[in-house]
Amino acid sequence: MRVQFWGTRGSIAKPGPSTARYGGNTSCIEVRSARGTLVIIDCGTGAHPLGQHLLSTSAKGLRGHILISHTHWDHIQGIPFFAPLFVPGNRWDIYGPKGLDQSLRETLAGQMQYTYFPITPDQFGATIHYHDLVEGTFAIDDIKVTTHYLNHPALTLGYRLEADDTTVVYCCDHEPYSRSLAGGRGDIAGQDLRHGKFISGADLLIHDAQYTAAEYPSKIGWGHSSAEYAVLLGQFAHVKKLALTHYDPLRDDAAVDRVLTAIRKGLPASSLIEVFAAAEGEIVEIQPSPSKPSKQRAASFPATVSLTPALAKRSVLLGITKASTAEELSEVIRAEGLRPSFFSTIDEARNVIQKEHPSLVLLEHDRVRVDGMTTCRAIRQARNDETPVVIVATQEDPDGGAAAGVSDWLIMPFTSSYARTKIRAWVLRTECRWIRASIPDNEEGRIAALHALRILDTEPEERFDRVTRLAAALFDVPVAVISLVDESRQWFKSRVGLDAKESSRDVSFCAHAVYSREPIIVSDTFQDKRFADNPLVVDEPRIRFYAGYPLMLDDGNCIGTLCLIDVRPRTLEGPDLERLHDLADIALREILATR
Numbered sequence: 063m064r065v066q067f068w069g070t071r072g073s074i075a076k077p078g079p080s081t082a083r084y085g086g087n088t089s090c091i092e093v094r095s096a097r098g099t100l101v102i103i104d105c106g107t108g109a110h111p112l113g114q115h116l117l118s119t120s121a122k123g124l125r126g127h128i129l130i131s132h133t134h135w136d137h138i139q140g141i142p143f144f145a146p147l148f149v150p151g152n153r154w155d156i157y158g159p160k161g162l163d164q165s166l167r168e169t170l171a172g173q174m175q176y177t178y179f180p181i182t183p184d185q186f187g188a189t190i191h192y193h194d195l196v197e198g199t200f201a202i203d204d205i206k207v208t209t210h211y212l213n214h215p216a217l218t219l220g221y222r223l224e225a226d227d228t229t230v231v232y233c234c235d236h237e238p239y240s241r242s243l244a245g246g247r248g249d250i251a252g253q254d255l256r257h258g259k260f261i262s263g264a265d266l267l268i269h270d271a272q273y274t275a276a277e278y279p280s281k282i283g284w285g286h287s288s289a290e291y292a293v294l295l296g297q298f299a300h301v302k303k304l305a306l307t308h309y310d311p312l313r314d315d316a317a318v319d320r321v322l323t324a325i326r327k328g329l330p331a332s333s334l335i336e337v338f339a340a341a342e343g344e345i346v347e348i349q350p351s352p353s354k355p356s357k358q359r360a361a362s363f364p365a366t367v368s369l370t371p372a373l374a375k376r377s378v379l380l381g382i383t384k385a386s387t388a389e390e391l392s393e394v395i396r397a398e399g400l401r402p403s404f405f406s407t408i409d410e411a412r413n414v415i416q417k418e419h420p421s422l423v424l425l426e427h428d429r430v431r432v433d434g435m436t437t438c439r440a441i442r443q444a445r446n447d448e449t450p451v452v453i454v455a456t457q458e459d460p461d462g463g464a465a466a467g468v469s470d471w472l473i474m475p476f477t478s479s480y481a482r483t484k485i486r487a488w489v490l491r492t493e494c495r496w497i498r499a500s501i502p503d504n505e506e507g508r509i510a511a512l513h514a515l516r517i518l519d520t521e522p523e524e525r526f527d528r529v530t531r532l533a534a535a536l537f538d539v540p541v542a543v544i545s546l547v548d549e550s551r552q553w554f555k556s557r558v559g560l561d562a563k564e565s566s567r568d569v570s571f572c573a574h575a576v577y578s579r580e581p582i583i584v585s586d587t588f589q590d591k592r593f594a595d596n597p598l599v600v601d602e603p604r605i606r607f608y609a610g611y612p613l614m615l616d617d618g619n620c621i622g623t624l625c626l627i628d629v630r631p632r633t634l635e636g637p638d639l640e641r642l643h644d645l646a647d648i649a650l651r652e653i654l655a656t657r
């Protein structure tokens with residue numbers, strides 16, 4: 063394996079002349095197997111230069127894995143700045159310890175909430191899968207990965223990577239279980255012995271060494287090791303090379319040198335361990351030694367690791383009796399990297415919630431067949447927590463829902479795309495900024511009037527196309543459309559700059575104008591709660607600006623719009639709106655002439 067250090071600092075980045083040699087970036091390490099499998103351990107600020115390096119040296123379709131030790135800032139702060147996550151076609155798997163209350167993905171999304179960061183993880187262009195880990199063993203291509211809980215205030219995993227007959231172990235952030243060992247002497251027992259076994263026989267051990275033995279007494283409980291403890295455990299476990307890392311922000315290069323000199327002086331002449339201070343940019347190539355002495359010695363420690371379930375999957379609990387709905391939702395849930403689980407009785411539901419802590423509960427409800435509201439009430443009585451409980455129904459009952467403790471509603475029918483966006487928002491505890499247009503009161507009459515025009519699914523016609531061409535030219539927009547909204551879709555009688563002939567009603571901007579019967583102007587979709595998460599905004603055609611003028615029949619029904627679309631934010635005011643009105647009237651006259 064080949065290891066490169068991209069960040070060696072602990073707690074906070076510390077750039078500047080006094081840290082130039084060992085580096086100012088926080089924890090980030092790149093590991094490659096001989097076969098080329100790419101694993102990154104921790105994504106502190108060092109992930110930024112690593113990401114730039116990967117982009118400049120890799121072909122398209124980059125494939126990589128990120129192991130997060132824990133979600134303290136100095137280990138994840140580089141994620142929003144890790145450019146390969148934004149490139150479509152790249153595939154990344156992100157692994158981290160499974161927390162008690164939220165998934166890795168929820169936690170990572172937390173540092174990307176609007177208050178802290180302008181974009182969300184949903185806007186990563188790469189395909190990303192998140193994996194919650196417990197202790198155990200799993201495989202990343204040709205690398206065997208074993209996880210082990212460390213002693214730190216946050217839930218933290220150490221990683222043992224085995225490939226090509228070599229072993230690399232990463233243990234950051236970790237504090238001695240027995241404080242007396244921080245001085246670098248003493249009997250290794252109990253939990254420290256377990257730690258020793260986990261690192262046993264490593265060709266390279268990368269270990270927390272934030273403090274010195276002298277400093278440690280004033281840092282007890284802060285979750286970090288002394289360099290002396292790292293060396294003591296490394297020797298005990300017959301580690302070949304020990305890289306000290308996670309330097310305290312107060313330690314400049316000269317201080318790191320002093321620590322290293324003192325450590326080396328203290329080693330007995332017979333010691334085989336090679337101790338060095340990890341430096342940003344440094345590369346360590348690890349070759350299997352022909353005699354494999356470390357392996358033989360390691361055999362005296364039976365591997366700590368025989369457990370398999372390292373991957374824990376988050377679940378969504380479903381109380382859905384209708385087979386087709388259950389199937390559709392399960393598919394959406396799996397597509398989000400979650401596991402659907404089902405129950406038949408309320409007691410069973412309570413049990414699953416107690417044991418699995420699902421991220422979300424979805425309950426079907428109608429007035430005749432299934433009573434999701436009663437189940438919701440029972441769940442809330444048993445466990446008064448924040449788990450969102452969503453009712454799947456054909457219509458909303460806000461008052462009844464509030465009384466039963468319902469968090470939100472998923473109104474049928476819905477497209478998979480809509481259900482997926484909603485489920486993602488519920489699981490991540492973020493707001494879903496995609497609101498489907500309400501259905502007008504006079505919907506049946508409106509649909510009948512639209513069908514009576516006999517215009518739906520007819521061929522394109524010049525008399526309409528000249529209107530959209532004029533609109534696009536007059537307002538200098540790339541897209542202009544005459545859009546008609548029927549039961550389940552919006553269909554385009556004429557379109558300039560747009561390939562699709564129709565799209566589903568729940569993504570439709572025009573459906574909002576159909577409901578309100580007012581012109582709708584959205585200056586910047588990213589700033590609009592109704593549209594920011596809409597697939598037409600997030601994906602192609604990436605709408606940023608929309609202006610739709612309603613096409614009104616004499617009976618007061620709105621059948622669609624003449625609308626303008628741009629990929630930049632902009633606005634439309636006063637006289638421009640009047641011109642759009644004029645063009646909409648021309649389009650409407652042509653529609654009526656069809657009859």
Ligand SMILES: [Zn+2]
Nearest residue numbers: 072073136235
């Ligand atoms: Zn740290």
Ligand SMILES: [Zn+2]
Nearest residue numbers: 132134214235
């Ligand atoms: Zn930490």
